[in-house]
Amino acid sequence: MRKLAPYVHAFNVTDLQSSVLRMSSWALCALIKREGYEPVLQMTCRDRNRLALQADLLGAWALGIENVLALTGDYPTLGDHPGARPVFDLDSVQLLAAIQALNEGKDLAGNELAGSTDFFAGAVVNPGVEPLGPHILKMRLKVQMGAKFFQTQAVYDPDAFLRFVREVEDLKVPILVGIIPLKSARMARFMNENIAGIHVPEGVIAEMERAKTKEERKEVSTEICARIIRKVKPYCQGIHLMPMGWEDLVPGILELAGI
Amino acid sequence: MIVASCGVGVQAVVQVLDKPVYPAANTVTMGGLQGVWLSEERCGDCLLYYTGGICPHTACPKGLLHGPCGGSQNGECELEPGRPCGWQRIYDRLEALGRLDLLLRYRPPQDSQKGLDVPLSRRKAPLLGPGVPGGGINEPS
Numbered sequence: 514m515r516k517l518a519p520y521v522h523a524f525n526v527t528d529l530q531s532s533v534l535r536m537s538s539w540a541l542c543a544l545i546k547r548e549g550y551e552p553v554l555q556m557t558c559r560d561r562n563r564l565a566l567q568a569d570l571l572g573a574w575a576l577g578i579e580n581v582l583a584l585t586g587d588y589p590t591l592g593d594h595p596g597a598r599p600v601f602d603l604d605s606v607q608l609l610a611a612i613q614a615l616n617e618g619k620d621l622a623g624n625e626l627a628g629s630t631d632f633f634a635g636a637v638v639n640p641g642v643e644p645l646g647p648h649i650l651k652m653r654l655k656v657q658m659g660a661k662f663f664q665t666q667a668v669y670d671p672d673a674f675l676r677f678v679r680e681v682e683d684l685k686v687p688i689l690v691g692i693i694p695l696k697s698a699r700m701a702r703f704m705n706e707n708i709a710g711i712h713v714p715e716g717v718i719a720e721m722e723r724a725k726t727k728e729e730r731k732e733v734s735t736e737i738c739a740r741i742i743r744k745v746k747p748y749c750q751g752i753h754l755m756p757m758g759w760e761d762l763v764p765g766i767l768e769l770a771g772i
Numbered sequence: 773m774i775v776a777s778c779g780v781g782v783q784a785v786v787q788v789l790d791k792p793v794y795p796a797a798n799t800v801t802m803g804g805l806q807g808v809w810l811s812e813e814r815c816g817d818c819l820l821y822y823t824g825g826i827c828p829h830t831a832c833p834k835g836l837l838h839g840p841c842g843g844s845q846n847g848e849c850e851l852e853p854g855r856p857c858g859w860q861r862i863y864d865r866l867e868a869l870g871r872l873d874l875l876l877r878y879r880p881p882q883d884s885q886k887g888l889d890v891p892l893s894r895r896k897a898p899l900l901g902p903g904v905p906g907g908g909i910n911e912p913s
């Protein structure tokens with residue numbers, strides 16, 4: 514983290530991503546804050562009901578955490594505790610409403626609080642899914658309910674992203690484009706088949722295929738990411754890099770992308 | 773068309789009619805005479821009017837109330853191949869009825885007390901109500 518800090522503005526901390534057990538997101542955010550860096554607290558609706566979500570939000574605020582990203586969350590069957598009870602007492606739009614309420618000094622039930630929070634709330638959108646219609650409507654609703662920025666699912670097809678941007682231009686809300694460095698052609702194919710909204714074009718997969726050693730793959734992956742960033746840069750307000758273990762690529766990607 | 777039955781009846785009519793179907797009843801209890809529907813589930817907070825007569829609690833495994841999650845693609849639910857995404861169905865239905873505007877409305881969290889015979893919206897304050905320590909209820913909407 515210390516090595517990456519000079520290159521980034523903030524660190525996203527996922528909330529048991531893919532329903533796999535991890536340390537609480539707010540706890541890691543607090544540690545990041547203690548080091549003097551800026552965390553983005555990801556919060557899903559999968560594991561906590563409205564009481565627990567609001568309690569954690571209040572606790573996060575007390576620990577100095579200011580940025581919250583509201584997500585629905587993956588279903589538990591995807592993860593390492595597949596029999597876990599899914600909660601989804603709130604959905605992501607209602608979680609945004611909860612954040613807005615706390616910011617106004619009230620809770621979701623309308624009770625007055627002794628003070629108020631001042632969270633900067635964000636939400637997510639998946640610009641690569643078809644049909645886009647329902648996802649765009651939901652994005653509009655999220656803006657109405659206080660989402661001040663959006664982070665996207667990983668983008669590999671800049672043209673598809675541009676089509677999406679044109680549909681939501683009027684919202685004038687900052688969008689941070691998701692970038693996941695490919696580790697191999699196999700990973701690209703796996704994501705194409707299994708992850709909604711991810712479409713790695715065949716040409717890009719072929720590029721990864723030509724790289725034989727790990728070092729070569731890292732190099733090609735860096736080039737691919739930088740190329741996508743350069744293409745989407747004029748149409749977005751930021752980049753959300755998810756290096757998934759290949760953190761060492763971050764400086765190179767940003768440099769090559771001219772950021 | 774107005775259907776004055778429980779949500780199951782409303783949804784059954786939706787499947788055979790291309791017209792808007794509105795629920796006239798709010799199923800709060802399974803007390804009294806029970807027909808062939810043996811499930812315990814009823815929420816007392818009927819939303820079918822806003823969702824084109826398709827219940828988001830039963831059609832979407834996450835029970836979302838404001839549109840699809842990011843896993844909805846090509847009309848399929850992210851949970852398993854071949855399973856239709858309930859929210860895509862709701863969207864298609866409302867689009868056909870010219871009522872996509874309903875999806876831009878915020879719906880407050882619902883009453884989850886499925887095991888109780890009196891739903892929150894009918895329970896009397898101050899047993900549980902604003903101003904009571906630990907209380908607080910959502911305004912019925």
Ligand code: SF4
Pocket residue numbers: 831832833834835836839840841842843844845848849850851856857858859860
């Ligand atoms: S894909 Fe559709 S039906 Fe499945 S959980 Fe997401 S919104 Fe619900």
